[in-house]
Amino acid sequence: xxxxxxxxxxxxxxxxxxxxxxxxxxxxxxxxxxxxxxxxxxxxxxxxxxxxxxxxxxxxxxxxxxxxxxxxxxxxxxxxxxxxxxxxxxxxxxxxxxxxxxxxxxxxxxxxxxxxxxxxxxxxxxxxxxxxxxxxxxxxxxxxxxxxxxxxxxxxxxxxxxxxxxxxxxxxxxxxxxxxxxxxxxxxxxxxxxxxxxxxxxxxx
Numbered sequence: 046x047x048x049x050x051x052x053x054x055x056x057x058x059x060x061x062x063x064x065x066x067x068x069x070x071x072x073x074x075x076x077x078x079x080x081x082x083x084x085x086x087x088x089x090x091x092x093x094x095x096x097x098x099x100x101x102x103x104x105x106x107x108x109x110x111x112x113x114x115x116x117x118x119x120x121x122x123x124x125x126x127x128x129x130x131x132x133x134x135x136x137x138x139x140x141x142x143x144x145x146x147x148x149x150x151x152x153x154x155x156x157x158x159x160x161x162x163x164x165x166x167x168x169x170x171x172x173x174x175x176x177x178x179x180x181x182x183x184x185x186x187x188x189x190x191x192x193x194x195x196x197x198x199x200x201x202x203x204x205x206x207x208x209x210x211x212x213x214x215x216x217x218x219x220x221x222x223x224x225x226x227x228x229x230x231x232x233x234x235x236x237x238x239x240x241x242x243x244x245x246x247x248x249x250x
Contacts, residue, residue: 048062051063051064052064053068053244054067054068054071061244065237065244066240067079069236070091073188073236075095076095076096077091077092078091078092081102084121085124085135086124087121090103090105091103091105095188095201095203096203096204100138101138102138102139103141103142103143104121104142105144107145109144109146114144118142124136139168139201140166141165141166142167143164144163144164145163147162147163147233147237159180159192160179160181160228160229160233161179162179162180162191162233165178178192180228181228182225182228182229183204183225183226185204185205185207186202189233192225200225207224
């Protein structure tokens with residue numbers, strides 16, 4: 046099935062799915078750019094700036110299974126210069142891959158505060174791995190942000206924990222389930238439903 050080009054927020058996206066995710070990013074107050082850079086023949090769909098110069102690239106795929114995501118990583122890894130020595134990678138920003146649905150269940154959640162969503166993260170901050178994701182709410186900036194088991198002491202917005210909540214655990218400032226706010230599953234489901242309506246395709250006149 047061919048992708049349907051869709052106009053939203055002043056951009057003409059290559060697919061309606063990209064437009065839907067752009068709507069979601071707006072509702073989550075994520076600062077995004079569309080097709081921001083050419084990384085040696087690979088152009089990520091979005092760049093997200095979560096704050097404090099913490100940039101993630103985002104790839105949107107009509108993925109319905111984890112295997113679909115794994116296949117989608119091949120082009121970006123060639124662009125990175127993927128090999129066993131990640132220190133020599135050509136670019137090291139985390140790559141967030143989002144699929145054809147939002148998810149929103151506890152299947153992917155690694156803490157009781159998170160709401161699982163259907164996506165994977167190739168995380169370069171501490172190690173390179175592909176891991177499941179979930180949403181939490183940062184109590185400092187109040188943004189919904191994605192976190193993983195890999196980044197269990199770090200939220201991408203870069204905020205510090207509230208006073209008294211940044212206790213060291215194994216010498217790391219633990220900034221995850223002990224201090225984040227629970228995500229609102231119903232609100233996120235509504236955002237996804239609204240994205241469907243906001244990017245509805247209409248035939249040309």
